[in-house]
Amino acid sequence: MGKTRAYRIFTTFLLSYLLILLLPVSGLTFVVYHAFVNKLEEETVQGNLNTLDKVRYAMDEQLKRLEDTTYQMMLEDNRLSLFRVSGDHGYKAWGIVNELKRIQKMNPFLHEIWLYYRGEASVYTSSSIYALPMLADQIYQFDDWREEELSRDLNSLSERVIKPPASDRIGGERYMRVIVPVLPYRNQPYASVVYLMKETAIRQLLSNLIPTGGSTWILDPENRPIAGVGTISETEAEKVSSITASAVAPGSRKVTVGGEEHYVFSIRSKQSGWTYVTLIPVRLVMGRLAQAQTLFLYGGAAVLVLGALFVFLGMRWNYRPIRQLQRETEHILTPEGPALNELETVRYAITSLATRNRLLDERVKSHAAAAKKQLIFSLVKGEFGSEEELRLHADEIGLPVPGSRFRAAILHLASAGGDNDREIGVETLEALLQSHLPGYAAEHMETGKYILILMTDGLGDEEVRQAVLAFRESSHAVWSGSATIGLGQECGLTGLPRSYLEANTAIEYRFIQGLNRIIDFGVIPTDLSVTPYPSAELEHLDQSIRAGQSAKVEASLSAMLKYVRGSQPPLLVVRSLCLEIIRTVNRAWDELGLQEQSSSVFPDVFALERLDTLDDFEGLIRSVCSDLCGAFRSAQGVEAPLRTLDLMLEYIGEHYRSCDFSVQGMARHFGMAVPNLSQYFKDQTGETLLDYTTRLRMEKVKELLVSQDLPLKTIAEQVGYHNVSSFIRRFKQLTGVTPGEYRLQMKI
Structure with missing residues (x-):
């Protein structure tokens, strides 16, 4: 019965979650299918118009550069004027051609520039100088621009004219020609400039900006095709012109070209009067929309199926611990009365655990006084080394400090x-x-x-x-x-x-x-200034412990005992001195990595409180001395001092040539902290460990460089350097020359 009820609850929750999943997925599918698709179509249209506007902007930029170039030629003091007024025909031709070549190189979009001074027989170009008939018949041959038409345009045009691309019979290229009259400060032009642009350059510009799949054309103000790229052939370009001529306003519509329906987008340039037209097959645009619709439907179905699967698996996963909890609860906490389903079992378990937790909390509170007392005793004994350690321990027992x-x-x-x-x-x-x-x-x-x-x-x-x-x-x-x-x-x-x-x-x-x-x-009227406090002896004790000199340690402890015997200070001073000795020893042992080696236990502050006689203090001092000496002998294994300068120098001499040698390893060998080892070595020798070992290594390097003809890499490894570059750099820093230079100097 309980199992039946359990599965009925599971099924109810599963169906409710599936319904919750189905509602937003269905709503989202409906909204996207009917609204987002329309938005996608609008975005497609707008995207094509934006792309077409980029083409317009790029071409307008090129035409503006032509206008700027022409404007520079109109100035009285331009560089062409210097050569134009020259009486030397050769100098004049050389200067004008070079200047035109310089201008042409500044605009790679241009193929060539012509400059014709009206009334003269020659035409200056950016490549050479030609007689007018020669230029029209032998250099270039355009069907729509023979010698007569060329001469008439160069001598009579008073405003800019753009000729559509035409084929050059000699070169086989098609060029668009822009003829601009040059008029400086009077109405009559004195020269004409012709800019030749390859149709392939214009096509390349269009290809770079227009995506594949459609056609793009540029039409002049008379709706004549200038250049185009895409799937629509040149023979059908006239139809594009007629379509554009009948367009009421810029935008997009559908037309039929080449037996296929297209979207047509057009933009007119205010600067040049040119019209830019893009035709994209409807099947491509709607094909993308259809793909988007199909993908979304499939995606929605996949989300629904996967969501249902995840809901089911999640329910099963979350259901398993509940079932396990029910079984364990029934095994450990057998509920009284009728069988319970999972939720009722969990509720019963939580109630039981809460009851047990309350009882446990009451039990913990009953021990809070003991924990607090232990914390206070630890504070008085000085067992906390930092405020962070104290607060961490205090927070654990709920006792804020x-x-x-x-x-x-x-x-x-x-x-x-x-x-x-x-x-x-x-x-x-x-x-x-x-x-x-x-x-x-x-x-x-x-x-x-x-x-x-x-x-x-x-x-x-x-x-x-x-x-x-x-x-x-x-x-x-x-x-x-x-x-x-x-x-x-x-x-x-x-x-x-x-x-x-x-x-x-x-x-x-x-x-x-x-x-x-x-x-x-x-x-309290206690005179503590009769005899100075033995601070120097405490400092000497600390240094002797760090140096591992047991004889000096015993001497320092004996000196403090003599101080107490001779000065007879107040009992508080004796207790405080004993406390300082114990803290100095413990601190030094911790830093040196030593552990207590004696069976005797140093007293805490409560034991010092019961220190009533000087005999008690003397016994304590002797115990400390015995513990220290025993620790040194046990750590060292001999009666000699644990750490001496001679032993350290011997260790360095044996290991400095190894690539694995390090201060950390040396500190571990002598059972000392790295800062203490470094400071002790510097106090004893006057130089740091790094300087000392580096000096030994460099002396060995000099010996090897002179005595043996070994590669530098081998020498570096023999003196403890993994990296030969670091070795060479360090050697040069200390000697002023590289190892190779040093070897040559010593062999001369």
């Missing part, structure tokens, strides 16, 4: 001994504390004491003191006995252990200053 400035404090609650004493919990104390300033509280290991971590960012000393005073009064109101607070000094994250020791020292002064008050370590 927004600040970066802290103060440690210790609250001491003493019972009054009466019947009105009430227990006060950490939660109550923390709530009272946070009502005055940010902070957290945890029970101390000693009964009646509480550790407080105060966050004091942006607060002055007096503001902190007033907030702590208000907290003490609130605590005293809840606690019937005395409430005394020892307050350490402000510090950063890593200074919290010392601040805790200061707070512990301050709370011990309650026997002197009394109860129910705040005892600030900063105002």
Whole structure:
């Protein structure tokens, strides 16, 4: 029964999703089929008109360039004037022909330029100078432009004339001729310019701009064909002219040419008066539209089928985990009552999981106090090296630490001994504390004491003191006995252990200053300036550890022990010194990659708190010294120092010629961090590791260049260079010459 219900739900959802898919696909098909197809036809028409306009613009540009060229010839001070007035016929002919040749080269669209000064017997061209009869009969022979017509046009035309392309019997080419009279400042022209353009150049221009499949023609103002390309033959061009002549306005329509229906598009140029006509077979245009329609129908059907398939597969894929969840739920959480379908089973599983999660959350909350106490103890012990590490750990347990400035404090609650004493919990104390300033509280290991971590960012000393005073009064109101607070000094994250020791020292002064008050370590009358703090010995200890010199380490520790014995500083100073020694050792070991090798365990801040005598301190110092020396001996395997300059120089001498030699590998060998190794080597030798190894390599290179006739690539590999180019460049930087030049110099 449950399975039947499950498949009925699956089928219902599947049909609903298929219906949701069918509606937009069908609507989109209807809209596109009836609207987009019309739009596509309009775009096709407009696209052809735009293409035709590009042809018009290109030809107008060419004609405008002819006008600009003619205009330059009209100027009184043009370069032709210099040669025209010359009395030397040879100089005149040479200069005019060269100038025309220069002008013709500036316009590759032109085949040739003629210049004829009216009344003269010769015609100057961009290739040579010819007598008028010779030019008309021997150089070119046009059927529509014999000698008589040519002479008449050159001597009598007063405005521009464009002759349609005609065949030259001599050259076999067809040329379009543009005759332009030259008139500078009077109405009578004094010369005529003829521009010859090959019909093939015009056809090439049309072919570059017009897509294949149709025909394009250029007609002059009298609707005579100038040039054309495409499927319509030249014999049918006259029909194109008649069609264009009968056109009412620019645009497109359908005509029949050569027994086939065409779309005809026409544009007239305002500049030249030419008409540009494109004819495209209707079958091509409508064929594309039909293809688009067919492709869209097939595409819509494919989308529908694939969509249905994806919906089905998606349903099956999404359905499988639900079925699996149902089976697992029924196996683990057997529902009571009648059988449930998938959705009901999922709902039952979610409800069960939510209930379990709530119970688990309550259990976690019951352990939150322990996690918070552990965090506070870790802060006091100085186990967090950075604020990022602290916040990451605090966020995991839901304990935000927004600040970066802290103060440690210790609250001491003493019972009054009466019947009105009430227990006060950490939660109550923390709530009272946070009502005055940010902070957290945890029970101390000693009964009646509480550790407080105060966050004091942006607060002055007096503001902190007033907030702590208000907290003490609130605590005293809840606690019937005395409430005394020892307050350490402000510090950063890593200074919290010392601040805790200061707070512990301050709370011990309650026997002197009394109860129910705040005892600030900063105002305790402790003279710490009698003997200077052994900062130099701590620095020397740090350097000795990094250098691996166990004898100097023991000497530094002994010097600090002597300082304590001889100076008899306050107990706080002794505890702080011990804390600094432990932190210096741990920091150096971490940076050098060493691990603790001794079974003895260094004390944390709570153990230092119980450091009551100088004998305890001496025992701790001896333990530290023993641990360090044992670590060095274990890491080195001998009694000799772990890291010495001699050992490092020996290592470099053995490995510097290897291509695999690196500072990182050397650091790993000596168990040191790279910066520490580099700094130690420079302190000991006065030069960097890179400079030292490079100097050794270059000395070896010089020896090999002089003593052996080896290729440079071989020498580079023998001194640790993979790349011979890098080797040559480095050698030249240091010596001023290349290795090859050095070899030649030394052999001379």
